[in-house]
Amino acid sequence: MLSAFLLAVYLTALALLLALSIRLWRNLRFLCFAGRPVTDATELPAVSVLVPARNEAHNITACVESLAQQDYPTLEIIVLDDQSTDGTYAQLMALTAKFPALRVMRNTTPPPPGWNGKSYACHLLSAQASGAWLLFTDADTVHTSRSVSSGMSQARRLNVDLLTALPYQRTGSWPEKVMVSFIMDFLPLLGVDLWRMWRRNSEQVLANGQYMLVQAATYRALGGHEAIKGALVDDFALAQHFTRHGATIAFVNGISMLTCRMYGNGREVWHGFSKNMLLALQTNARWPVWKALLFAWGFASLFVLPPLIALLYPNDRWLALLLAGWLLVLRAAVVLHFRRPAHEILTTPLAAVGVMLLGLNTLYLKRRNRPIRWKDRPYSISQ
Secondary structure (H helix, E strand, C coil): CCHHHHHHHHHHHHHHHHHHHHHHHHHHHHHHHCCCCCCCCCCCCCCCEEEEEEECCCCHHHHHHHHHHCCCCCCCEEEEECCCCCCCCHHHHHHHHCCCEEEEEEEECCCCCCCCCHHHHHHHHHHHHCCCEEECCCCCCEECHHHHHHHHHHHHCCCCEEEEEEEEEECCHHHHHHHHHHHHHHHHHHCHHHHHCCCCCCCCCCCCCCEEEEEEEHHHHHHHHHCCCCCHHHHHCCCCCCHHHCCCCEEEEEECCCCCCCCCCCCHHHHHHHHHHHHHHHCCCCCCHHHHHHHHHHHHHHHHHHHHHHHHHHHHHHHHHHHHHHHHHHHHHHHHHCCCCCHHCCHHHHHHHHHHHHHHHHHHHHHCCEEECCCCCCEEECC
16 A cells, blocks of 8 residues: 555656656657758858857867858857956967957956846857857857858748757766756756747747857847846846747757867866756746745656655555656657767666755755855856
């Protein structure tokens, strides 16, 4: 006879797995639909590639070289050195002699009051851009030769104002291997309906600042990064701002377009994702307590409790294992779609525990009013 606790866990997990299986199937269909090859014989608009770089000496050369080798015919590349204290600027100046299409800007002053550092850097870059489309991309990305042409093809085919793509996430240390793809690939495809987002039929949006291709006219008409200058995480804030004003957005699979290594070790994973967790707290700050508790219960019932029940309750483990196995099948579908290493399937419960610990850490920092520091800049929930 199942206890009330076990029954509650099983029913919650079963309901969530049914709903999320349907959503994941729809989202994978959308990614396949959006990525279909098309032949576009019309004249291609000029694109300005804009790269904010702060202390990226270990990444910037590979990024710029990949952008300089694009097969897109009308392209300018502008990189802003944003108060770097390493060799970023020196490397950029050396690259200008090698690549005539590269323009280098240098910002030596802190962002004005009320501005997030990256948003201010993007704002400065956009003011110098001449392209009809703007591609904001991070300095830790490496692009294939068809990155811009493929992005433009999909943006025009889907008829959107903003196209954002998910790169192939390169990982090195074990914390990266466990956490990065789980947070960047798996959870987004469970959380947002991509078809509804594209059709402007959803309040939820996905965005990834590693690749944000936007129509310059729309961007400027809606105020650009200045409109979200104080936002903690600029990519989500910009996408939400676009959505509120009727612009169209699509989220696509970019693993054939670019790669990115977001973090270099476990410490960077911890601090980087903690910063992003602050956005969730900002976005859901007005949630009633019951709604926050319900979300936590659902997350635990889906990701954490079934494996624990299988270990602690041998007589009831068959159903717990079935639910845990169902979740791993969903993760396997995402791993296969994004061509990820197979071991990431088995680390799913561990990644979920990591997300819970990140959330608890962020709640602690919020309660103590302690900011998170990222690239030598403080980020606070009070922003």
